[in-house]
Amino acid sequence: MFSPLHDQKNQKTYRSRTGAGKTTTRHPAKNIPPERQGQAGSRLYQDAHADTTAMLGRSLVHHGPFNDRAYLFRLDPADVPGIAGRLLALARGRGYSRVFARVPAPACGHFISSGYLPRARIPGLYRGEVDGYYLAAYRDPLQGNWQDGIDDVLAVAEEKGRKGAASTPLEPEFTCTPATPADAPALATIYRKVFVTYPVPVQDPAYLAREMHHNLHCFCIRDGEKIAAIASAAVDPESKFAEMTGFATLPEYQGCGFSDHLLRQMEAKMRSIGIKTAFAIARARSYPANIIFARTGYTHAGTVPGCVNICGSLEDMSVWYRLLDGRMAAPPRGTSGPTGDA
Structure with a gap:
């Protein structure tokens, strides 16, 4: 699954590398006809x-x-x-x-x-x-300008990541807790409201309940008995990694910083079960999506053009990772790798 972390009503303005104001908006992948x-x-x-x-x-x-x-x-x-x-x-x-x-x-x-x-x-x-x-x-060649806008998003995210940000305590009426398969209908309802498109059937309660019985760890923010926001960690127990994904907040609760709390709770759980690496895949031109991971200590690993149809269009997706077991992270923004047979 992939985490978009929706822009908050596309209203917030961020500062680009050149100093000009940048208003966060949704842009589909430039390289897709x-x-x-x-x-x-x-x-x-x-x-x-x-x-x-x-x-x-x-x-x-x-x-x-x-x-x-x-x-x-x-x-x-x-x-x-x-x-x-x-x-x-x-x-x-x-x-x-x-x-x-x-x-x-x-x-x-x-x-x-x-x-x-x-x-x-x-x-x-x-x-x-x-x-x-x-x-x-x-099979279709990438357009030469497919990266337009992505570098500015990464620059802003990484600048905010260097400054860091303390987690704001939840208001007393909210709690952050693990979800259970019994919550699957409520989780599916939220996904229906938040996502126009998604690459796996998160709008299906049976799918969510089945995955939660296996290796999908869901967490939620509750407003009393009502679930206001959700996210999940898709675990590969053999490889000891987890994808932080499925972030969704009901519109009336957006802007409350719930994604930060969910991410930190999931990381604590992953450490407790021996997961060594967490990663996330976020829409490359979404300032909020990339900022949340940079601020929480994730390192940018590269960008995959035209990766998935999410939120109504095919999107370029940025990959972020965090080492949970004390290893040192590699320098950011590096995607160099092997070039020949292993």
Whole structure:
């Protein structure tokens, strides 16, 4: 899942690197032709925009026409090296324009030799020992200006991250607690209100309850008995990483700083169960989405163009990570990685 952290009604102004005021607005991915942007339509949910999950060999793949992608979500080493080409063939056969893969460093060379490029690097993603990479291959060439606006967002986020920010205490009427499968209907209702599109069926209570019985740890802010905001940590227990994702706040509670509290609570839980690395994927041109991670100690790992259809359009997504086990983070903004066979 991917975390957008919605702009707060697109009203807040941030200062760019040049000193000019920048008003945060939603911008879809610049590199995606209009005919591939998909149709948000009349907010029809019920899995309409979700990827299909399937096994390709022994590896797990997400794919679908609305997100216009094949995405290697979990690689089984037994499928290397052939899966790099099989994933491209799947995309061609289904008419998808983009292919993404999240893989450990030793597998990178096989993907690069098949035409993929590294877009983000997360140090020690796998068990705190082996770097992880997001790689991408595009059937439609990227436009030369696809990065427009992203550098300013990152500069503002990283400046605010260097300054840091203390967590504001919750008002007495609010509590931040773990959610349970019994909360799934309420969580799904919030997702219906917040997201026009999302790559997995978070608007389906049965999906949420099923995932929460496995490795999805959901947390929520409650206003008395009412759930006002939610977020989740999708855990890979074998690899000891967690994706911080699914941030959603009801419109009437936006601007209360709930995302910060949710993120810190989830990190504390992840440390307690031995998770070594947390990461998040945020809309690259959203100031609030990137600022929240920079302020909380995350490091920018790279940007993946045209990554997913979220909030009604295909979006470029920035990857952020934080080491939870005391390791030193790599310098920010670096995406250098392997260039040959591993």
